[in-house]
Amino acid sequence: MPKKVSSRSLKAHRTYTVLELAESLHVTVGTVRSWIKQDLRTLSSKRPILIVGSDAKEFLDSRKKPISRRLLENEFHCLSCSTPVRALGDLVDCTLQSETTARLSAICMGCEKMVCRMISRADLTNFEQVFDISYRDVSAT
Numbered sequence: 266m267p268k269k270v271s272s273r274s275l276k277a278h279r280t281y282t283v284l285e286l287a288e289s290l291h292v293t294v295g296t297v298r299s300w301i302k303q304d305l306r307t308l309s310s311k312r313p314i315l316i317v318g319s320d321a322k323e324f325l326d327s328r329k330k331p332i333s334r335r336l337l338e339n340e341f342h343c344l345s346c347s348t349p350v351r352a353l354g355d356l357v358d359c360t361l362q363s364e365t366t367a368r369l370s371a372i373c374m375g376c377e378k379m380v381c382r383m384i385s386r387a388d389l390t391n392f393e394q395v396f397d398i399s400y401r402d403v404s405a406t
């Protein structure tokens with residue numbers, strides 16, 4: 266789980282360097298850099314990197330919700346990333362588990378660990394639209 270960081274100390278109209286933002290939020294510079302790698306917006310990719318307070322607030326506030334938000338069809342919940350993630354290359358293995366359920370497994374695009382999700386077999390056709398699915402029928406072996 267990512268540590269909860271309060272964005273309340275940030276001023277919306279101020280710009281922050283990576284160091285200033287880290288100090289304002291009591292996190293490490295490395296943490297701020299990893300946010301930027303995720304999708305914290307910066308003013309430019311040139312140095313010094315500047316982050317607008319309101320962008321940082323928005324980023325931090327949006328991080329609080331992802332677990333409760335419903336996954337999109339092309340997403341998996343990654344336990345390591347603690348967030349909905351895309352499947353690497355949209356390549357997915359599907360194991361038919363029962364008459365009604367199937368298990369999709371893939372590689373997390375963020376951390377390259379295995380992710381999986383249970384779906385209803387009735388929804389498989391929808392998933393076939395977004396993924397390149399390889400079937401593994403356990404009952405056939």
Ligand SMILES: [Zn+2]
Pocket residue numbers: 343344345346347350373374375376377378
């Ligand atoms: Zn991951």
